[in-house]
Amino acid sequence: MLDRYSIAFLLIFSWHIVELNASAGDANPHYRDCVKQCEETGCAGHRCFANCKFSGDDLTHGPWYKQEPLYLQWKKWDCQSDCRYFCMVDIEKEKELNNGVPVKYHGKWPFRRIYGMQEPASVAFSVLNLAAHFHGWVSFFILLYYKMPLKDGKKPYYEYVNLWHTYALLSMNCWFWSAVFHSRDVDLTEKLDYSSAVALLGYSLILAILRSFNVRDEATRVMISAPLIAFVATHILFINFYKLDYGWNMKVCVGMAVTQLIIWAVWGGVSRHPSRWKLWLVVFAGGLAMLLELYDFPPYEGLLDAHALWHATTIPLTYIWWSFIRDDAEFRTSNGVKKAK
Structure with a gap:
């Protein structure tokens, strides 16, 4: 059956x-600038991410996801994901204040994370x-x-x-x-x-x-x-x-x-x-x-x-x-x- x-x-x-890179949200120049700056500085607005400070080739520290206990790793996100998420959150909050409507980012609606x-x-x-x-x-x-x-x-x-x-x-x-x-x-x-x-x-x-x-x-x-x-x-x-x-x-x-x-x-x-x-x-x-x-x-x-x-x-x-x-x-x-x- x-x-x-x-x-x-x-x-x-x-x-x-x-198409992961063909949505209205990620085509927004403001969003792209935010993500680019975040990946370079490790900060999106007032939030800064420790995982953005480590590269995968860093022999001293190693990749960011290997620096936490296993039970915490699932809730962690890489630098790009965190930058995309919080840039999206900030832009959507600003749009909400101006009575704007939500749009998709990388093919997905702006969901709110809970426990990762x-x-x-x-x-x-x-x-x-x-x-x-x-x-x-x-x-x-x-x-x-x-x-x-x-x-x-x-x-x-x-x-x-x-x-x-x-x-x-x-x-x-x-x-x-x-x-x-x-x-x-x-x-x-x-x-x-x-x-x-x-x-x-x-x-x-x-x-x-x-x-x-x-x-x-x-x-x-x-x-x-x-x-x-x-x-x-x-x-x-x-x-x-x-x-x-x-x-x-x-x-x-x-x-x-x-x-x-x-x-x-x-x-x-x-x-x-x-x-x-x-x-x-x-x-x-x-x-x-x-x-x-x-x-x-x-x-x-x-x-x-x-x-x-x-x-x-x-x-x-x-x-x-x-x-x-x-x-x-x-x-x-x-x-x-x-x-x-």
Whole structure:
């Protein structure tokens, strides 16, 4: 199925397809002069940054990020980042006094940092999505092994149990890296976020095909999954080690997402599944949530923007989706027990 996370990670990609040096804010000469002066003097207005005083080639002190304990390093930013951030803050405060409207800097709205987090609301909602997935996975596990009959007293009757376990792990991994990326947008966290999202989209497509076509034979599953796994793995290697092509990445993700949507929507109607309304609700509500990405507005109080709100909408959809998975397990288990008798 194209569950809310297939939609979710599709939207994450659309959120990041920006030119980092083509926004109105960083094109402002006043901003550019401020950043240049800050990088030369180590000060933006009345604020001065110790990390601007050390170069990466300084053999006496070493790079700034190696001079603090590990537990403090995450909250530290390099000289350029601090200069950009505080120059942006000062300019936006001045504009606010003159009733000006916020603009984007390097492709992002002017967010307010909290405990070193670049987009705190998106971080919080990403963590809540991770927690919702964990809750759904645990409840699924308890239902299978403690509340429903087991085959020979050991194995569940539900044929797709291992597929959903893998799905849960990939989903939690993806939301984890989403939280990390929104905390600190650097090349490494960006690639980890993109890669984990592509992996989940690809696996979700495989899962949609296997479940909707009721593929239970292991050999057939391998035959169906192998080419898709190869494609996804190749794409991940491409964006990580050759070129992070945003346009191509978007096409790949849209293709996998739309294919899942069609598969699950059609299957819901053809199969007459007893809980198909939950399936359709997630797809329909997820589609409406996409409108938040289209209605892009500056963050309220420097914290809450459309992207963060979209992250918030996926939290209740997570509970509904895992409810559908549990219902599907009960439905298939009931059929399995009847056949066994």
